[in-house]
Amino acid sequence: MARIRPTLLLVPLLVLLTTIPALAEKEYKIPEIHVEALITSDGLVQIREHRTYVFDGSFTWASYRLPKRGYREIRDLRILEGEQAFVNRNTEEAGTFRVLEDDSDVELQWYYEAEDTTRTFTVEYTLVGVLVTGDEWTEFFWTWAAKGREKSTEVLEVELRLPGEKNGKIAESELEVGGDTAEVGANSAEAGGDPSQSIYAWSRLAYPIADIDINGRKVSMRVNDLRRSRAFPVRVLFPVAWLNLDAGQAPYAGQTPYSEQSGDDLQDTYTAVIRDPSLTLERVLAEESQWQAEVERERATREQLLELAPSLSALLSALGILVFVLVYRTYGTKPKPTYGSAHVRRITPNPLPPALAGRLLNASTGSAGHLTSTLFDLARRGYLMLEERPVEEKWYSNETTEFVLSMPTQGVTKEGTPSQEDNWMRESFSSRDLVPGVERGIERDVEGGIKRDVQRDDVRGLSGVCTDEQGLLDWERSLLDFVEMQLLKGNHTFKKVFNGNRSAFPKWYRKWDGIVRKTYKAQGWFDSRSYIGVTINATVQSLLLISSIILLVKSSGVMIPALLITGILLIASFAVIRRTEKGEMLYQEWKSYKDGLKDGSMALSGMLDEGVRGDGTDRTRLTPDRHFIYATAMGIHGKKMKALVSRISQNDMNAIFPWIFLMPGSSNTPATVAASLNALTATATASVSSVAGGGGASAGAAGGGASGGAG
Incomplete structure (x- = not known):
């Protein structure tokens, strides 16, 4: 095993030092929300929402989303911290904010720098067309905290100021209080007051009970411990006489609206209030x-x-x-097999294509090992070559060689390398009697004189399985074509051929696995x-x-x-x-065989000692390299795989793995070859499972179902 270079020890240390802060969990809360709302006499609603954030960790941005419902236009958007206003620029720099819009939401995003601190930001905006007026009453129905917020709110306070009469003065003695859920006050008619000078307020929050207090023309609302799963909508009713309807009903010169007109609006012109004659107190x-x-x-x-x-x-x-x-x-x-538990573990039951054998022992699901074992089996039969070649030494790696793929009819030439290297590779393979394609498969796996359509011992008895003129199954041909295409593109190393970051491989792999799955289901192994x-x-x-x-x-x-x-x-x-009796027997045989590979009772070196080489002595005439391929298909790796192959001598390595070409004078030992093959399997696994996605944090909100985030 190669010595670890001292410089390599610095790499994990540097990575650790740079990632520790990033690994620290970031968390934030929005414990308090205080809202100041003012309804002007011309029917506009001005909202100032103070949101207190408690940051645990480093944060640089926050957002505020307001659904486009319940109003015609939102304008005068501002973000402040104290008296300091953020600048509306699309630069994502600290101290700036931007406004985004889609079909359903308006979103404000602002940028800052905060770490382990408490900050209060203020969101300001003006709503147009949010009030509904009847002949005598005006309704303001607004959700101050949305359902589904990711953060609960400890304290939510709202102070809503209503407009006065036209002269701007209302004697408090003339005001009567209407009701909320618990009816804030009583019907003013019963109290002897004038209904046109009454205020009603209802909370649509069933639990916890909200406190609503009406004092003069101010409505104060407070709710404690508002869980994120609960919304806080409040309906307020006040006399229409307090509005200047002439101004409110006149078309206004709106700015570019961040909203859409509601389908429930009863008039098409843009006005500050919505007229609905059916709105009555009753x-x-x-x-x-x-x-x-x-x-x-x-x-x-x-x-x-x-x-x-x-x-x-x-x-x-x-x-x-x-x-x-x-x-x-x-x-x-499940049916009980007809044989006893004493089963010979060293002899593979009826040989199967590696992908089917692996699937049988993997709960009928596919895995990367099935692909890798199929690739190895194609190399064993001469359709592919696994070649070792030198790589340029790098300070952060102690790897001096890598394995590349090639077709038997062509060598592998590095970019910018003369064809001389290609020639000695091809000559080396020829000297080892590596005959490409089906002919070598016949020579290794079947007795002489057998026709091509029955040449393979691992497809006998399978249903719905046929080989092409070269002796390849459907999924083997698919894999071979994919590899050849990648080689033509200049991707020679195993990692480049099966790079999961490329769009081609995941899409192809799903089709490949589907072919294997279809054949697997056709075998009648399950009832x-x-x-x-x-x-x-x-x-x-x-x-x-x-x-x-x-x-x-x-x-x-x-x-x-x-x-x-x-x-x-x-x-x-x-x-x-459940499996059929045939399927259960096959499963138990293969499971017993797998146990033998895992517990160390089998070793490829031991098979050589018993004379199991090219022609073998067991009933299936299985060569030792096929045991290795099946171990890969069945998910055996790490120490157990090392134990399986580590006792092989350098001379026996060539006899067992004639399809792995080691460079002349290579210092590879059986252990390092096994490690390399394990790495190949790991690469395939990473490639298959590399399609993933992620997301970010979001937080609770106030207003008409608003939501936001921080990060």
């Missing part, structure tokens, strides 16, 4: 009374469910278990009736799971056991799939 009182009655009914239902929840949870859990047991006993009981059981159990468990979720939302955490049990039993539906 209608609003009836709607709020109806909403309150619905809340009471839901509360009564919830209390009833709380009493029944333990029994319902036990019932749903028991029903789920009963259904699963019945379905499993009917459709999922088709068991899939009926899967459908029955999955359907019933899904219904029980949905019922548990609904009851959990409407009752309490008592339903969590039922939710967990039915969820687990839903996933366990796949356990109902």
Whole structure:
């Protein structure tokens, strides 16, 4: 094994020092939101929202999104911190902000530098067309905190100032107080007051109870411990006489609107208020009374469910278990093999293509090892070459060689390298009697005189399987074509051929795996009736799971056991799939063989000692390199793979792996070759699983269902 260079020790240290700050978890809260809102006499609504952020970590940006609903236009957008205003520039520099817009939202993004501190930012904007006026009343219905915020709010305070009469003066003795959820005040008619000079306010927050106080022409609202799953909409009603309708109804010269006209608007012209003659006090009182009655009914239902929840949870859990047991006993009981447990582990059962053997032992799912083992098997049969070549030494790596792929009819020439190297590679292969293609497969795997259509010992007895004129299966031909295409593009190394960052490989791999999966299903190794059981159990468990979720939302955490049990039993539906007697016998044989490879009772060097070389002595005439290929397909790697091949001598290495070309004078030992092959498998695994995505943090918001983020 090569010595580790001292400079290499600096690399992980530098990486560690530079990534520790990034690895530290970033977190922030928005514990307090204070809103100042002013309704002007001409029907505009001016909002100043002070949002307090508590940062734990380093943050550089925040956002505020406001849905386009409930108003016609939003303008005069500003971001401040104290008295310092942010500049509207699209530069993402600290102290700037920008405004974005799509079909559904208006978004403000502002930039700053903050670390382990508390900051308060102010969002300002003016709403146009947010008030609805009837003949006598004006309605302002606004959501001050949206449902679904990612951050709960400890304190939310809103101070709403209403316009006065036309002369700007209203005697407080003339004001009567209307109602919220608990009716803030009483109907002014009953109190002997003038209904035109009354204020009504209703909170649509069922829990916790919001405090609403009306003093003069100011409505103060406060709610504590508002969870992120709850919205805080408030409906306010005040006399239309307090507005200057002449100004409010006149078309205004709007700026470029960050909004869209609501489909519920009753007039098409852009005006500061929306006219709706059907808006009356009686209608609003009836709607709020109806909403309150619905809340009471839901509360009564919830209390009833709380009493029944333990029994319902036990019932749903028991029903789920009963259904699963019945379905499993009917459709999922596995057949018992006709042979005993004493099975010869060293002899592969009936040979299979590596991709099918690996899938059989991998819960019928594909993996990167199936692709890599197929590649190795093609190289073993002479369709491909794995060649070792030198690489330029680099200070951050101690690798001096790498493995490249090539076709038997062509060498691998590095870019800008004369063809002389290509010639000695080809000559070296010729000197080792590496005959390309099917002829070598016939020579290694079957007895002489057998025709090409039956030449392979690993496809006998398989259903729906045929080889082409070169003896290749569908997925083998697909893999060979893909490799050849990559070689023509100049990608020779294993990592470059199967680079998961390229768009070509993931798309091709999904098709390749589909071909293998189709052939696998056609073998009749699984009982088709068991899939009926899967459908029955999955359907019933899904219904029980949905019922548990609904009851959990409407009752309490008592339903969590039922939710967990039915969820687990839903996933366990796949356990109902059972093998046929043929499939179970095949599975047990291959599992026993895999156990032999893993526990060290088999070793390739031992097979050589027994004379299992080119023609072999076992009943399947399996060569030692095929054991290595099957081990790759079955996911054996690391120390277990090293134990499998590490005792092979350098001379035996050429006998076992004639399809791996080592450079003349190579210092590679069996252990390093095994490590290299393990690295190839790891590369394939990384390539297959390299399609991923990510996202960012978002936070709670105030206003008409606003949301935002910080990072």
